[in-house]
Amino acid sequence: MKLPEGFQLAGGSCGIKGSGKPDLGLIYSATPLNWALAATQNRLKAPCVTRNQARYGSSQSVHGIVVNSGNANCANGERGIWDNEDFAAIAVNALGLSSVQVILTASTGVIGQKLEVDKLRQALPLVARDLSNDSSNFAEAILTTDTRTKQIAANLSSGARIVGIAKGSGMIHPNMATMLAFIMTDAVIPQENLRTIWPGMVERSFNQVTVDGDSSPNDMAMVFSSQQVPTNEAEFIEALEVICQNLAQKIARDGEGASKLITVNITGAKNRQEARAAARAVVRSPLVKAAAHGNDPNWGRILVAVGATIASVDLANLEIRIQNVTVYKGIPQDFDAQELSAKMAGSELLIEIDLAAGPAVGTAWGCDLSEDYVHINADYHT
Amino acid sequence: MKLPEGFQLAGGSCGIKGSGKPDLGLIYSATPLNWALAATQNRLKAPCVTRNQARYGSSQSVHGIVVNSGNANCANGERGIWDNEDFAAIAVNALGLSSVQVILTASTGVIGQKLEVDKLRQALPLVARDLSNDSSNFAEAILTTDTRTKQIAANLSSGARIVGIAKGSGMIHPNMATMLAFIMTDAVIPQENLRTIWPGMVERSFNQVTVDGDSSPNDMAMVFSSQQVPTNEAEFIEALEVICQNLAQKIARDGEGASKLITVNITGAKNRQEARAAARAVVRSPLVKAAAHGNDPNWGRILVAVGATIASVDLANLEIRIQNVTVYKGIPQDFDAQELSAKMAGSELLIEIDLAAGPAVGTAWGCDLSEDYVHINADYHT
Numbered sequence: 001m002k003l004p005e006g007f008q009l010a011g012g013s014c015g016i017k018g019s020g021k022p023d024l025g026l027i028y029s030a031t032p033l034n035w036a037l038a039a040t041q042n043r044l045k046a047p048c049v050t051r052n053q054a055r056y057g058s059s060q061s062v063h064g065i066v067v068n069s070g071n072a073n074c075a076n077g078e079r080g081i082w083d084n085e086d087f088a089a090i091a092v093n094a095l096g097l098s099s100v101q102v103i104l105t106a107s108t109g110v111i112g113q114k115l116e117v118d119k120l121r122q123a124l125p126l127v128a129r130d131l132s133n134d135s136s137n138f139a140e141a142i143l144t145t146d147t148r149t150k151q152i153a154a155n156l157s158s159g160a161r162i163v164g165i166a167k168g169s170g171m172i173h174p175n176m177a178t179m180l181a182f183i184m185t186d187a188v189i190p191q192e193n194l195r196t197i198w199p200g201m202v203e204r205s206f207n208q209v210t211v212d213g214d215s216s217p218n219d220m221a222m223v224f225s226s227q228q229v230p231t232n233e234a235e236f237i238e239a240l241e242v243i244c245q246n247l248a249q250k251i252a253r254d255g256e257g258a259s260k261l262i263t264v265n266i267t268g269a270k271n272r273q274e275a276r277a278a279a280r281a282v283v284r285s286p287l288v289k290a291a292a293h294g295n296d297p298n299w300g301r302i303l304v305a306v307g308a309t310i311a312s313v314d315l316a317n318l319e320i321r322i323q324n325v326t327v328y329k330g331i332p333q334d335f336d337a338q339e340l341s342a343k344m345a346g347s348e349l350l351i352e353i354d355l356a357a358g359p360a361v362g363t364a365w366g367c368d369l370s371e372d373y374v375h376i377n378a379d380y381h382t
Numbered sequence: 383m384k385l386p387e388g389f390q391l392a393g394g395s396c397g398i399k400g401s402g403k404p405d406l407g408l409i410y411s412a413t414p415l416n417w418a419l420a421a422t423q424n425r426l427k428a429p430c431v432t433r434n435q436a437r438y439g440s441s442q443s444v445h446g447i448v449v450n451s452g453n454a455n456c457a458n459g460e461r462g463i464w465d466n467e468d469f470a471a472i473a474v475n476a477l478g479l480s481s482v483q484v485i486l487t488a489s490t491g492v493i494g495q496k497l498e499v500d501k502l503r504q505a506l507p508l509v510a511r512d513l514s515n516d517s518s519n520f521a522e523a524i525l526t527t528d529t530r531t532k533q534i535a536a537n538l539s540s541g542a543r544i545v546g547i548a549k550g551s552g553m554i555h556p557n558m559a560t561m562l563a564f565i566m567t568d569a570v571i572p573q574e575n576l577r578t579i580w581p582g583m584v585e586r587s588f589n590q591v592t593v594d595g596d597s598s599p600n601d602m603a604m605v606f607s608s609q610q611v612p613t614n615e616a617e618f619i620e621a622l623e624v625i626c627q628n629l630a631q632k633i634a635r636d637g638e639g640a641s642k643l644i645t646v647n648i649t650g651a652k653n654r655q656e657a658r659a660a661a662r663a664v665v666r667s668p669l670v671k672a673a674a675h676g677n678d679p680n681w682g683r684i685l686v687a688v689g690a691t692i693a694s695v696d697l698a699n700l701e702i703r704i705q706n707v708t709v710y711k712g713i714p715q716d717f718d719a720q721e722l723s724a725k726m727a728g729s730e731l732l733i734e735i736d737l738a739a740g741p742a743v744g745t746a747w748g749c750d751l752s753e754d755y756v757h758i759n760a761d762y763h764t
Contacts, residue, residue, distance in 0.1 A: 044689030044697065075685055077698075077713035111682030112714040217686055286668070287759055294760025300493030303457055304599060307426030315426065316459075331459035332494040371753040377669055378676025 001135040001151050004161040004186035006031060006226030008131035011141030014123030016109070016116055017070035024120065024127050025067040025141035027182060028095060032061035033224045034191035035104075036198035038206070040219035046074035047084035048105040049220060055102055065104040065182065065222070066091040066124070067142050069167075072178065073107040073115040074217045083115040090121050094128040108144055108167070108178035108218055135165055142167045142180060145376060150250040154239045160187035160229035162239055166247040168209075168254075181206055181221040181247055183240065187231035197237055198223055205244035208276060208364040209252050252365035253347075257372030260347050262292055266311075266362045268354040274311040275355075275362025281309040282351060283366030293368035295344040297337055299327040306353060317356035323349065383517040383533050386543040386568035388413060388608030390513035393523030396505030398491070398498055399452035406502065406509050407449040407523035409564060410477060410485075414443035415606045416573035417486075418580035420588070422601035428456035429466035430487040431602060437484055447486040447564065447604070448473040448506070449524050451549075454560065455489040455497040456599045465497040472499070476506040490526055490549070490560035490600055517547055524549045524562060527758060532632040536621045542569035542611035544621055548629040550591075550636075563588055563603040563629055565622065569613035579619055580605055587626035590658060590746040591634050634747035635729075639754030642729050644674055648744045650736040652694040657737075657744025660693040664733060665748030675750035677726040679719055681709040688735060699738035705731065 003009060011025040037056055039049045055062065066087065073080050073087075084105055091103040107115070130137065139149035142165070150166040168179030198221075206221050223240070253261040264282045269275035282288055285305040291298040299320045306313060320328040323343040325335050349368075385391060392408045399405040419438055421431045437444065448469065455462050455469075466487055473485040489497070512519065521531035524547070532548040550561030580603075588603050605622070635643040646664045651657030664670055667687040673680040681702045688695060702710040705725040707717050731750075 042686060042689040043691075043695060044685055072682075075682060075710070075714065079713075111685065112710070217689060286755075290756050290759030293756060296760065300454075300457060303426055303493065304424060307424040307599060309425075313425060328457070328494070331461070332457065369756055369759075371756045373668075374672050374675060374751055374753045374756065377672030377751075378678065 001153050001163055003133045003135055003163055004184050004226060005228040006186055007184050008133060009135050009138040010127045010130040010132065011137030011139070012123060012127040012130060014068070014119045016068055016119055022137065022141035023068055023070045024123055025138040026064065026091065026127055026131065027138065027184070027224070028064040028131055029224070029226050030063070031226060032063065033226060034189065034194050035062055035222060035224045036195040038198055038202040038221045040217055042217045044075065044217040046072055046107060046218040047081045048073065048107045049218060051084055051088070052104045052220065055104065060100055060102045062102045062104060063095070063097060065106060067106040067180070068120065069142050069144050070109040071107060071113055071115050072109045072111050072218050074111045076112065076114060079114065083117050086117045087115065087120055090124050094124040106180055106218070106220055108142065108180060111217070135163060139165045144178070145256055146254055148254060150247055150254070152243055152246045152250070154243055156187060156231055156235055156239055158187065158229050158231040160185060160231040160236070162187070162243050164243040164247050166251055168251040178216045178218040179206060179209070179251060180219070183223040183243060185223070185236070186226045186228040187236045188227050188229060189225050189231070189233060189236060193233065194223060194225060197240070201241060201244050204241065205248040208280060209248045209366065249365050252367050255367035256376045257370040258367030259370060260292065260349050260368050262289070262349045262351065262366045262368065264364045265350070265352045266355060267352070268356045268358060269360040269362060270312040270358035272360045272362055275360045276364065278306050278309050278311040278353065278355065279362045279364035281305050282353065283364040286369055289366065289369035292344070292349050293370050295341045297322050297327055297335070297340045297344065302351060302353065303328060306355070311355060312357040314356035319354040319356065321352040383535050383545055385515045385517055385545055386566050386608060387610040388568055389566050390515060391517050391520040392509045392512040392514065393519030393521070394505060394509040394512060396450070396501045398450055398501055404519065404523035405450055405452045406505055407520040408446065408473065408509055408513065409520065409566070409606070410446040410513055411606070411608050412445070413608060414445060415608060416571065416576050417444055417604060417606045418577040420580055420584040420603045422599055424599045426457065426599040428454055428489060428600040429463045430455065430489050431600060433466055433470070434486045434602065437486065442482055442484045444484045444486060445477070445479060447488060449488040449562065450502065451524050451526050452491040453489060453495055453497050454491045454493050454600050456493045458494065458496060461496065465499050468499045469497065469502055472503050472506050476510040488562055488600070488602055490524065490562060493599070517545060521547045526560070527638055528636055530636060532629055532636065534625055534628045536625055538569060538613055538617055538621055540569065540611050540613040542567060542613040542618070544569070544625050546625040546629050548633055550633040560598045560600040561588060561591070561633060562601070563626070565605040565625060567605070567618070568608045568610035569618045570609050570611060571607050571613070571615060571618060575615065576605060576607060579622070583623060583626050586623065587630040590662060591630045591748065631747050634749050637749035638758045639752040640749030641752060642674065642731050642750050644671070644731045644733065644748045644750065646746045647732070647734045648737060649734070650738045650740060651742040651744060652740035654742045654744055656693040657742045658746065660688050660691050660735065660737065661744045661746035663687045663691040664735065665746040668751055671748065671751035674726070674731050675752050677723045679704050679709055679722045679726065684733060684735065685710060688737070693737060694739040696738035701736040701738065703734040
């Protein structure tokens with residue numbers, strides 16, 4: 001995928017993954033980037049997360065990020081902190097930058113294993129030599145249990161471009177495999193504005209794939225701007241939201257063992273917080289997910305999942321629709337279960353719930369729960 | 383199992399379960415019972431729950447409870463409320479009681495299907511004729527997806543006896559199948575004291591099997607006393623706690639598709655609330671559960687699950703032990719993964735976590751996540 005002006009990406013293999021698959025990626029801009037970061041809420045945070053957060057308040061110029069997959073460099077004590085500093089310094093050297101110029105870091109993979117810094121030191125100069133304006137190798141290099149790359153682009157009327165790249169297993173709790181998202185644009189947008197926009201954008205997209213708070217210690221979503229093309233900010237924001245929600249859906253759809261994308265739309269909530277909480281509760285319910293896997297229009301499980309949240313509901317008027325069929329409205333509705341089950345058999349499942357308690361709406365994305373999820377997660381580590 | 387003095391139980395089939403398996407149970411005492419109730423926190427509550435709660439403040443004498451399995455009589459609108467009233471009235475008639483004497487109700491099974499009151503009306507007089515001082519038929523009649531009955535008894539030095547009977551699938555969210563627990567004793571204990579004791583007792587036992595708040599609309603745990611044998615109250619409370627925790631473990635062990643009981647002990651928590659929340663978070667984590675299924679000593683997932691909770695932790699001193707082997711203490715510990723994996727292969731798994739943040743302790747019980755869980759829950763309804 002062609003990148004916005006000013007960005008160069010690369011991806012290659014350094015040998016951290018025993019498989020020999022790509023495991024080292026680089027995003028680089030010769031000119032300083034404006035950037036914004038949203039990071040994990042987990043109390044356990046990997047050194048890459050805390051280091052990037054520490055750089056957030058600094059005035060040093062940021063020129064990109066280096067990413068390894070296969071090892072999360074997390075829960076390694078002080079050694080992990082220094083290994084992460086080395087990782088960044090190796091990238092700065094490989095790119096010929098000065099020590100006051102910043103390269104951010106991200107790591108994803110298994111927790112509690114020492115980062116093999118020597119492998120990174122050997123491979124990074126070679127990977128840096130392959131920097132180009134195509135995103136494919138980078139998108140490949142950051143994957144762990146993902147089955148496919150996740151990329152999306154948009155062109156704005158100003159001629160500016162936005163490219164988003166993500167990885168993540170998108171299951172109930174993100175795997176140690178972590179959710180990472182990198183959005184790049186050449187649209188001119190002040191750093192202050194970027195940082196004002198970003199938290200809400202992440203709330204309405206990436207955070208609606210996972211359970212709130214149950215994020216991996218390495219989760220990060222970042223946006224970078226190379227400041228090349230003057231652009232209408234409202235148009236930029238609109239396109240950015242589409243990009244983020246599309247990536248969120250791609251992550252959900254590629255959930256471990258998943259056979260379908262589940263979209264839960266809540267309407268009639270008291271406020272947006274309750275709407276989002278209710279949507280997440282339904283999409284994370286193992287019983288709803290298993291029913292989705294079996295194409296079972298089991299609205300009782302949906303109702304119970306909503307009932308267990310903080311969301312206000314008017315039970316007498318609450319309505320549930322599955323694939324546009326009303327299955328419950330205050331009382332059970334007559335519907336052809338076999339016909340509806342057939343409609344559920346595709347790769348996308350839409351569940352709509354009107355809480356009948358207010359004006360607010362919210363959406364969450366997830367996937368079905370399959371036997372393969374158990375296989376993958378019973379065997380991933382050892 | 384022999385019952386405490388004053389109690390008579392029965393169980394039989396009324397045909398609500400298509401399989402012809404037992405689905406109608408009765409607990410009866412000729413003399414009025416002292417009783418206490420803890421019910422679901424779900425906003426959606428079945429009519430049996432709201433009716434029992436309404437009787438809680440009344441001075442009418444309670445003489446037992448009638449239970450059906452196979453149909454939860456939940457989310458059926460007003461019709462469900464009247465069907466539940468009929469259910470209770472039929473039991474009162476079958477037992478030859480007057481209309482001011484109360485029989486409580488409980489239903490468990492599929493949501494949103496009309497309760498077949500005619501079947502109950504036909505079968506209840508026959509079932510009532512079989513009342514005896516043995517618990518087995520009742521324990522059988524209340525099951526849904528359970529693979530075995532759950533009963534336990536204790537004898538007190540006063541000669542009093544406590545018998546507990548429960549049912550439930552005990553998975554992440556209790557299934558529509560619901561968690562029900564009935565504890566009976568002939569120990570003399572004032573109703574006021576029973577009701578003071580009960581909430582804390584349920585907190586430390588049944589509520590530590592399931593995710594807080596994510597309870598089924600029909601969940602109830604009840605204790606009944608026939609007031610026959612003067613007994614030391616402290617001894618009674620101690621035995622009651624053992625009974626409740628044993629039933630909680632039985633529920634977890636019989637979780638849908640489960641091959642092992644997981645016990646999570648938290649020490650070093652700031653307070654008991656945080657200890658219990660952390661224990662529940664670990665035992666409900668799909669990644670921890672899947673790792674347990676694969677006998678994978680994946681302490682990283684345990685650490686991440688703890689980190690996502692509200693619990694205060696001292697990460698530099700936090701310690702994780704799996705089957706008595708220390709795998710993490712501030713930093714990863716050396717251990718023989720293959721040997722530990724072999725130790726995890728039994729039917730019980732012990733995970734101990736010292737948060738190093740205070741004096742409080744807490745325990746939660748759960749089970750592993752298997753392929754069978756998905757099979758059961760993709761096919762249960764249709």
